[in-house]
Amino acid sequence: MKFAIVVNGSPSSSQAAATALRFTEAALHQGVDVLRVFFYGESVLTANRLTHPPQDETNLTQRWQQLASDHDVELIVCIAAAVRRGVMDEREAKRYEHTADNLADGFELSGLGQLVDASIGADRVITFGGRA
Amino acid sequence: MVLHTVNSSPTQSRCLEDCLQLIRPPAVLLLIEDGVYGATTAHQALLDQLPDEISCTVLQPDVDARGLRPLLSERFDLVDDNGFVELTMKCDRVQSWY
Amino acid sequence: MSQIADLLLVLRHGPYGGLNAREGLDAALTAAAFEVPLSLLFLNDGIYLLQSDQQPGQLPAKDLSKTVPALAMYDIERLYVRSRDLEQRGMKPEQLVVEVEVLDDEQAANLFHQHRHILSF
Numbered sequence: 001m002k003f004a005i006v007v008n009g010s011p012s013s014s015q016a017a018a019t020a021l022r023f024t025e026a027a028l029h030q031g032v033d034v035l036r037v038f039f040y041g042e043s044v045l046t047a048n049r050l051t052h053p054p055q056d057e058t059n060l061t062q063r064w065q066q067l068a069s070d071h072d073v074e075l076i077v078c079i080a081a082a083v084r085r086g087v088m089d090e091r092e093a094k095r096y097e098h099t100a101d102n103l104a105d106g107f108e109l110s111g112l113g114q115l116v117d118a119s120i121g122a123d124r125v126i127t128f129g130g131r132a
Numbered sequence: 133m134v135l136h137t138v139n140s141s142p143t144q145s146r147c148l149e150d151c152l153q154l155i156r157p158p159a160v161l162l163l164i165e166d167g168v169y170g171a172t173t174a175h176q177a178l179l180d181q182l183p184d185e186i187s188c189t190v191l192q193p194d195v196d197a198r199g200l201r202p203l204l205s206e207r208f209d210l211v212d213d214n215g216f217v218e219l220t221m222k223c224d225r226v227q228s229w230y
Numbered sequence: 231m232s233q234i235a236d237l238l239l240v241l242r243h244g245p246y247g248g249l250n251a252r253e254g255l256d257a258a259l260t261a262a263a264f265e266v267p268l269s270l271l272f273l274n275d276g277i278y279l280l281q282s283d284q285q286p287g288q289l290p291a292k293d294l295s296k297t298v299p300a301l302a303m304y305d306i307e308r309l310y311v312r313s314r315d316l317e318q319r320g321m322k323p324e325q326l327v328v329e330v331e332v333l334d335d336e337q338a339a340n341l342f343h344q345h346r347h348i349l350s351f
Binding site: 006008080119120124 | 242
């Protein structure tokens, strides 16, 4: 069975990125084919590699990176949602004439079409929202 | 069958009430994150009108994180993360209320 | 229950208080551009997106009610609201920026069962 997982809530003011992470791990362990995890809305901040919570707290960005490398899962970050919130890969940083980029390895910027494509290709689509 | 997830506390948001107005069998209700407060006996009256065939579930890691087991209503069954995945497979589609 | 379309997009948040409504509309426009059959349900505070005479320029914010009529240009014809949401908010269908189909609770509840997938905003 194929899942498309949509994360929409902020990693700091909602549990969305953490719940989605545990859900994705559980799905993979059950043999589910996770077509794609699509980060939209405030959740794009999960892909900021400059995020550093205190040592005794969980670094969600690293946990997602680990999951992507262990299971070869696509972590797609909506490019429009990311750029408006200051999350950029090298190409976007150049385009907007910034001296640095901050997209964490293992994440990839792409268009909203990737959300639509994953939704159509999946047997199940599940959204992890944030706070109202 | 539709899986309805609710992630916000019933005292902070209308998510649960909004969901309950539109949930119809065949369906499963799953409370997650701050939504798990809705599974405590304090909010039991909200579910009075809910048909028996709609199963009410609550996400165990969120319940235990908040120490809520002693306060849970009997109407709710605990599911862990694997159970959440199984519900997603069992239901045909998911509506997330947030 | 027969299927209406592949995707049901549920917009539950009003404009300007955050980006949720805006990004939900963007997702609808993208799905339509990819020619995916879809329906849009403006639910709960989501119906405030349809309120006429929005003047967000002074916030400042981009006028989202201008995006809504564009949905028709993308052939998104199934726009739904719920009568209970309109009544609770003192709104009337003829005052909205686009023509919508007004559903009772049963009809709105059925929508969740009549689409292959739901995208929740």
